[in-house]
Amino acid sequence: MKNPAHNRSRLADYLALIPQDRTFLVTAKSQYTFGDVTALCQRFAAEHAYLANSNCAVTSDDRESLALFFPAIDSVCQTVFLQPNDIEGAESDFYTSAGIDYVIKLADCNFVSITAVAVNDKVSYAQQQAYLLATSGTTGTPKLANYTLDTLLATAKLDVNRGKDFNWGLAYDLNRFAGLQVYLQSAVSGATLVVPSDAMTIAELVQLFTKSAVNALSATPSFWRKLLMDPFHTDIPLQRITLGGEISNQSVLTALSRSFPQSAIIHIYASTEAGVGFVVKDQREGFPLTYLDDDQHIKCQLKVCQGVLWIKSTNGCTQLLKGKLEVDEQGFVNTGDMVNIDGDRVFFLGRESGSINVGGNKVMPEKVEAILEMHPSVLMATVFAKSNSVLGALVACEIILAPDAKHIPVKELKRELLSFCREKLETFEVPALVKVVDAIKVNSTGKKVRS
Structure with a gap:
């Protein structure tokens, strides 16, 4: 049965469609069913009705707390800013750009506080139910991107029957685009999501993923290299391996195929600003040259100008509340990623600003x-x-x-x-x-x- 509610406005609407006794979240200490999280949404809405139509920033000391309470907060607030922990000292600037009314602090799978924000000269923007994500700022000043739920779910698989067969591992922070994508995929398809503590060592994480029978995992190539160093990494029963966030070079793709020969291995091109661009399934680095020719296998348009990749996608953010994008007259966005065309392949070289x-x-x-x-x-x-x-x-x-x-x-x-x-x-x-x-x-x- 496919989930019929692609136009639902809140994450809780999707959770309510999943069999409520099915396990949703697994941590090292606890596990929660979809029914548990749905009930939490209902309690939160009853106890914090004053947050309705407000813009809230959410901070969390750990991944587990945010994974548990995110649907509840989303069920009430108009806008949710998933605040990363590395913008310390710049919070007021982000709050002004996002028009934040309250800051919700979580820790140890509990609410710590809900604090009203006194910000002068809040920036007003076209307001609807929205999710705000900060870019990593790896090679520049972090940006603040505005997303709708429909846009975030544009590439999600909504088959609830098939979802029960997947146990996803969370290797990203939930307050980043890649982590939110994994979380939402699990939530709307009725899959189980295994959430490790961000303080875990690779060895502890491998043990948790093995014990929890994780069979789907998305992570950066750097994470995968660290996982491959653990002598017991092949005990994880992986069926689906996804790489993203960095260049997936051939050495890591080959190493993964040797360790997990029965797994589907893909690398994905996505960014906080542009959303999910395209996937590559042939276990080769780079991507086919045909992708530049309106290839029917991808849901975006690509072009290369002076060695830099430009993308036009309907899955991108609605708008940037902080920072700027370079967009040409055709609507293509400058990704800042340098590429080289060699034969029938396009290879990534690195960030233009990182040379x-x-x-x-x-x-x-x-x-x-x-x-x-x-x-x-x-x-x-x-x-x-x-x-x-x-x-x-x-x-x-x-x-x-x-x-x-x-x-x-x-x-x-x-x-x-x-x-x-x-x-x-x-x-x-x-x-x-x-x-x-x-x-x-x-x-x-x-x-x-x-x-």
Whole structure:
């Protein structure tokens, strides 16, 4: 049975259509049925009727609390701003842009407080039921995007009967676009969502996902590389693997296909501003050149101008309340992602604003990382700029070694890596500094931090 309510205005409307005894949320400590969450929505609406038609920012100390209370808050408030934890100090600016009336604070699967916001000169905007999401700001100032529920659900599968067969794992924060997409897919299809604590180690997360029989998981390539390092990662009974948020290079796609040969592996192109763009199902990096020719397999239009990808999609945000987008006269949005056309394939190079200037030469960190991660001794790499008085910047990198490479003397290993890079990169792209580390930092969206 397909969920017939694609035009429902509230998330709670969809939850009410799911068999109420079906498990919706699973955490390390508890689990909740769809009936439990529906009842919570009803109690919240009765106890907090004064929030009706208000704009609310929601902060949470943990993923579990937001996953549990999000439908309840959405059932009453006019606008919900899923506030990330990394905008500390800039809250008032966001609240002004979003016209926020109240801040709802959650922790330990409970309400901590609901506080009225005194903001002068609130920005007014075309107001309807809306969801506000901040971009990660990885390569610039964070933006604030306005979405409707219909737009967020444009690519969701609504088959409730089929949904019962899926146990999704949540590897993103719920207050980011990718995390919200996974949450909504689970909610409207009647699937189970396994929500790990963001304080869990990879080993603990693998144990939880294995115990909970997670068979569908969406995450950044950086997350997948970390998961692949765990010796028990193949115990997770994955049937559907999705990569997004970063460039999915061939080495990680190949590694996943070896560990999970029976799984469907796709990588997805999406952004907070443009929404879900397209998916690639052939387990090859990049995407087919035919996608630039109004390919019927994708629900957006693409073009490349001066090496940069532009997209036109009906799944994008309704408007930006903070920040700006570059939009041409045809309605195409500049994604800021640099690409290269090679034969029948279009390959991503990296963010236009994230390049390293080495003596006037542009170096894309993602390109260098992809080469390093092709080497059998490297599990994961991050590339960043190091200041230099002569060239302006040098290319530096940190690498995590594969287990069978840890016995190799560091000097010998570095010589081998640099020789490997010189065969595949321009001279100015070869790392000048190589450091072996035990871990590589990622931000709240699961993307590598290049500093």
